[in-house]
Amino acid sequence: xxxxxxxxxxxxxxxxxxxxxxxxxxxxxxxxxxxxxxxxxxxxxxxxxxxxxxxxxxxxxxxxxxxxxxxxxxxxxxxxxxxxxxxxxxxxxxxxxxxxxxxxxxxxxxxxxxxxxxxxxxxxxxxxxxxxxxxxxxxxxxxxxxxxxxxxxxxxxxxxxxxxxxxxxxxxxxxxxxxxxxxxxxxxxxxxxxxxxxxxxxxxxxxxxxxxxxxxxxxxxxxxxxxxxxxxxxxxxxxxxxxxxxxxxxxxxxxxxxxxxxxxxxxxxxxxxxxxxxxxxxxxxxxxxxxxxxxxxxxxxxxxxxxxxxxxxxxxxxxxxxxxxxxxxxxxxxxxxxxxxxxxxxxxxxxxxxxxxxxxxxxxxxxxxxxxxxxxxxxxxxxxxxxxxxxxxxxxxxxxxxxxxxxxxxxxxxxxxxxxxxxxxxxxxxxxxxxxxxxxxxxxxxxxxxxxxxxxxxxxxxxxxxxxxxxxxxxxxxxxxxxxxxxxxxxxxxxxxxxxxxxxxxxxxxxxxxxxxxxxxxxxxxxxxxxxxxxxxxxxxxxxxxxxxxxxxxxxxxxxxxxxxxxxxxxxxxxxxxxxxxxxxxxxxxxxxxxxxxxxxxxxxxxxxxxxxxxxxxxxxxxxxxxxxxxxxxxxxxxxxxxxxxxxxxxxxxxxxxxxxxxxxxxxxxxxxxxxxxxxxxxxxxxxxxxxxxxxxxxxxxxxxxxxxxxxxxxxxxxxxxxxxxxxxxxxxxxxxxxxxxxxxxxxxxxxxxxxxxxxxxxxxxxxxxxxxxxxxxxxxxxxx
Amino acid sequence: xxxxxxxxxxxxxxxxxxxxxxxxxxxxxxxxxxxxxxxxxxxxxxxxxxxxxxxxxxxxxxxxxxxxxxxxxxxxxxxxxxxxxxxxxxxxxxxxxxxxxxxxxxxxxxxxxxxxxxxxxxxxxxxxxxxxxxxxxxxxxxxxxxxxxxxxxxxx
Numbered sequence: 001x002x003x004x005x006x007x008x009x010x011x012x013x014x015x016x017x018x019x020x021x022x023x024x025x026x027x028x029x030x031x032x033x034x035x036x037x038x039x040x041x042x043x044x045x046x047x048x049x050x051x052x053x054x055x056x057x058x059x060x061x062x063x064x065x066x067x068x069x070x071x072x073x074x075x076x077x078x079x080x081x082x083x084x085x086x087x088x089x090x091x092x093x094x095x096x097x098x099x100x101x102x103x104x105x106x107x108x109x110x111x112x113x114x115x116x117x118x119x120x121x122x123x124x125x126x127x128x129x130x131x132x133x134x135x136x137x138x139x140x141x142x143x144x145x146x147x148x149x150x151x152x153x154x155x156x157x158x159x160x161x162x163x164x165x166x167x168x169x170x171x172x173x174x175x176x177x178x179x180x181x182x183x184x185x186x187x188x189x190x191x192x193x194x195x196x197x198x199x200x201x202x203x204x205x206x207x208x209x210x211x212x213x214x215x216x217x218x219x220x221x222x223x224x225x226x227x228x229x230x231x232x233x234x235x236x237x238x239x240x241x242x243x244x245x246x247x248x249x250x251x252x253x254x255x256x257x258x259x260x261x262x263x264x265x266x267x268x269x270x271x272x273x274x275x276x277x278x279x280x281x282x283x284x285x286x287x288x289x290x291x292x293x294x295x296x297x298x299x300x301x302x303x304x305x306x307x308x309x310x311x312x313x314x315x316x317x318x319x320x321x322x323x324x325x326x327x328x329x330x331x332x333x334x335x336x337x338x339x340x341x342x343x344x345x346x347x348x349x350x351x352x353x354x355x356x357x358x359x360x361x362x363x364x365x366x367x368x369x370x371x372x373x374x375x376x377x378x379x380x381x382x383x384x385x386x387x388x389x390x391x392x393x394x395x396x397x398x399x400x401x402x403x404x405x406x407x408x409x410x411x412x413x414x415x416x417x418x419x420x421x422x423x424x425x426x427x428x429x430x431x432x433x434x435x436x437x438x439x440x441x442x443x444x445x446x447x448x449x450x451x452x453x454x455x456x457x458x459x460x461x462x463x464x465x466x467x468x469x470x471x472x473x474x475x476x477x478x479x480x481x482x483x484x485x486x487x488x489x490x491x492x493x494x495x496x497x498x499x500x501x502x503x504x505x506x507x508x509x510x511x512x513x514x515x516x517x518x519x520x521x522x523x524x525x526x527x528x529x530x531x532x533x534x535x536x537x538x539x540x541x542x543x544x545x546x547x548x549x550x551x552x553x554x555x556x557x558x559x560x561x562x563x564x565x566x567x568x569x570x571x572x573x574x575x576x577x578x579x580x581x582x583x584x585x586x587x588x589x590x591x592x593x594x595x596x597x598x599x600x601x602x603x604x605x606x607x608x609x610x611x612x613x614x615x616x617x618x619x620x621x622x623x624x625x626x627x628x629x630x631x632x633x634x635x636x637x638x639x640x641x642x643x644x645x646x647x648x649x650x651x652x653x654x655x656x657x658x659x660x661x662x663x664x665x666x667x668x669x670x671x672x673x674x675x676x677x678x679x680x681x682x683x684x685x686x687x688x689x690x691x692x693x694x695x696x697x698x699x700x701x702x703x704x705x706x707x708x709x710x711x712x713x714x715x716x717x718x719x720x721x722x723x724x725x726x727x728x729x730x731x732x733x734x735x736x737x738x739x740x741x742x743x744x745x746x747x748x749x750x751x752x753x754x755x756x757x758x759x760x761x762x763x764x765x766x767x768x769x770x771x772x773x774x775x776x777x778x779x780x781x782x783x784x785x
Numbered sequence: 786x787x788x789x790x791x792x793x794x795x796x797x798x799x800x801x802x803x804x805x806x807x808x809x810x811x812x813x814x815x816x817x818x819x820x821x822x823x824x825x826x827x828x829x830x831x832x833x834x835x836x837x838x839x840x841x842x843x844x845x846x847x848x849x850x851x852x853x854x855x856x857x858x859x860x861x862x863x864x865x866x867x868x869x870x871x872x873x874x875x876x877x878x879x880x881x882x883x884x885x886x887x888x889x890x891x892x893x894x895x896x897x898x899x900x901x902x903x904x905x906x907x908x909x910x911x912x913x914x915x916x917x918x919x920x921x922x923x924x925x926x927x928x929x930x931x932x933x934x935x936x937x938x939x940x941x
Contacts, residue, residue: 012878020859028813030817123805124832199832200885252884281823284824284825386819409830504884504885617919673928677925677926678884678924678925704826705825716927718930
């Protein structure tokens with residue numbers, strides 16, 4: 001392994017601009033004549049718009065225009081869409097309600113935009129927005145997903161506010177397995193709604209060139225090409241070839257910046273109308289009422305086991321709250337990204353899952369780090385842990401008894417796991433966490449008046465999304481391949497144009513490590529280009545832990561083509577047969593001789609084209625690959641959380657965290673650890689601190705960082721992070737992906753630990769001091785063994 | 786409109802501002818120093834931290850006019866003119882104390898203030914407590930803590 005090759009903890013190229021304040025985030029971009037957009041948003045969860053009077057606002061200083069939903073509709077701008085078709089059990093398609101970028105007749109959540117003020121400055125825009133008079137007729141809102149089906153009907157297309165009633169698995173066979181079970185564990189679980197809260201708020205800057213009838217959009221997007229496709233093909237703002245989308249430096253996404261939102265559509269539309277660039281930057285309160293939220297499942301789950309703790313079946317019924325409108329990928333999250341992981345790491349013969357997706361008058365819900373897999377892992381790992389307690393079995397032993405041990409393994413829920421070793425990660429995690437001495441630590445804690453608990457989470461996820469035909473057959477509207485164009489310059493440096501997008505993942509470094517090692521050229525001679533639809537022809541973007549497994553595989557395939565072409569050039573240079581040329585460590589050599597040419601020389605010759613006939617062999621050295629994965633990848637591992645709970649206050653402190661993950665091949669261990677740390681922090685946030693709260697009228701109570709508790713440094717411990725390794729068989733590098741694992745594993749580990757500490761299962765997320773204290777009052781904590 | 790004058794990163798500057806213009810807006814929009822970021826609207830996230838007369842302040846909660854005559858240091862003022870990074874900036878890079886980079890300028894400026902108040906030998910507990918005013922969504926803080934401890938030592 002070289003100092004900058006695969007497996008090396010290379011320090012990041014992108015850091016210099018970030019630590020010196022020279023990053024270029026969307027709000028940093030300034031265009032001549034720029035105006036600011038300020039949205040007028042509904043203060044009601046559900047209301048009819050009876051009238052809108054912008055006359056006073058239009059007269060205010062600095063106001064260029066006030067544009068409304070009615071004008072958007074009359075300009076025939078199309079609606080936003082959900083791009084994944086899900087069918088109900090009865091075969092009917094999901095009920096996708098119209099979602100205009102500006103509401104014209106009805107608003108469906110607090111924050112739903114009805115108009116936009118375009119002004120010279122932000123302050124002037126804000127002043128004017130306050131003067132836009134909207135006459136609302138407040139309507140009764142449906143806010144509780146548990147009661148949505150009997151609440152006021154929000155959308156004409158969806159009776160009982162039901163989007164779909166979907167299922168997966170064999171209901172009859174599962175029922176039979178439960179009937180034969182000697183033990184059944186039952187849990188009612190709420191997977192709490194979260195706000196992603198990337199620290200960089202969303203932003204959009206649209207510029208129209210009247211001379212060329214061309215629009216440019218700078219946008220905080222995780223997938224600029226997908227944004228461009230949706231905005232041109234569905235919303236109809238401009239044809240693709242007249243729309244450039246640039247996602248520059250983006251300050252975190254976690255899924256929330258995948259989707260196509262009303263704001264960028266409105267900025268583009270407004271820029272063409274006012275003939276000046278229009279910039280919108282969200283403030284944090286606005287983010288709480290517009291960024292897609294995550295999670296929000298209500299589940300009843302059951303696990304059937306025999307006398308010896310062998311799992312016979314699992315079933316779950318889930319209500320998934322998708323909010324007021326179906327966001328871009330929303331339908332897939334509680335179905336094909338959730339139910340398909342309900343086997344966990346276990347050999348479960350029968351699984352049946354029903355999911356009812358409902359509308360409520362709340363912010364739309366869509367993928368958020370883990371997207372469906374944290375929900376699945378929480379169900380499975382809580383069931384297994386509680387089953388162990390009910391049956392008097394050690395939770396690690398119960399898991400080991402049920403681990404899948406031979407591969408490939410076909411689960412009853414579509415996924416076929418290709419490789420893994422779940423015993424290895426559990427064993428290593430238990431050693432590092434020193435589980436053997438837990439009893440001693442528990443007694444020590446008790447002497448200090450604290451209740452100590454330990455919780456496991458052995459998770460699995462499906463990543464590297466995804467084989468295009470497979471997801472197409474499940475309803476996806478797009479393929480999920482990835483692209484790479486490798487350009488070798490005449491002077492031997494290389495630019496890789498990737499369809500992946502980095503918003504913290506360090507691709508400029510990790511992708512360069514791959515290329516540098518493969519071509520035998522210095523790490524500093526490799527540039528990674530991403531995020532601009534004028535530069536990268538098309539890509540599907542970054543989410544679902546796919547950039548390593550899919551994005552890098554595309555680069556490998558392109559590099560294969562580069563090597564093949566370069567060998568042809570080298571053959572001419574070295575006057576040998578193409579078949580006799582070998583490539584190793586940056587040199588092309590004629591086999592069995594010492595005649596060689598360095599990569600740089602070959603590159604130059606490819607462009608000078610003097611040593612070969614340009615009719616027999618095309619000059620140049622540039623190759624493209626569109627890589628379609630053959631399978632999902634299946635990262636998996638074991639996290640062990642140890643907590644101390646204060647009896648008097650209920651406050652739970654995490655005193656130890658051990659993570660042992662199998663991510664397959666690792667390109668940069670430093671970056672992988674960072675991804676795990678960040679994921680764990682978000683998972684701990686869900687378990688202990690975070691939760692979006694709506695009141696019964698659909699008012700967002702947790703609408704700022706004052707009310708919504710973000711994890712801080714003192715809420716978290718340092719983490720012990722290690723790996724085991726089974727290569728992913730499905731891609732050339734053997735990469736599984738690591739971006740979401742921490743967020744998927746962590747919540748179950750935390751809640752398993754707290755419930756262990758206090759001897760009660762009545763702990764909901766977030767497990768605030770109040771929640772834990774209340775449960776403690778009715779509980780009998782287990783004595784230390 | 787009132788005019789405000791101050792020194793930013795050693796250079797005297799002045800500009801027209803409204804009474805309600807925040808220091809962060811003056812820095813980003815008037816002076817085009819976009820390294821200082823806005824991440825929230827209730828003064829929790831710390832992405833906007835700068836130094837005002839040598840002390841950390843949240844520039845989102847400071848009016849530009851409040852800084853009349855003050856000496857401001859932003860993230861852009863830390864590295865040497867030739868480009869050599871400040872030891873704290875170098876420590877963040879060395880220890881992977883950043884991912885998306887958005888919280889980083891405020892985090893580094895806050896880190897320098899932790900050193901000012903607590904010295905060069907910082908333990909984990911102190912750093913974690915002192916970072917109460919800085920949010921990061923990417924790193925889980927683990928490497929930020931390591932970076933700050935290392936940067937503090939290197940500044941000694």
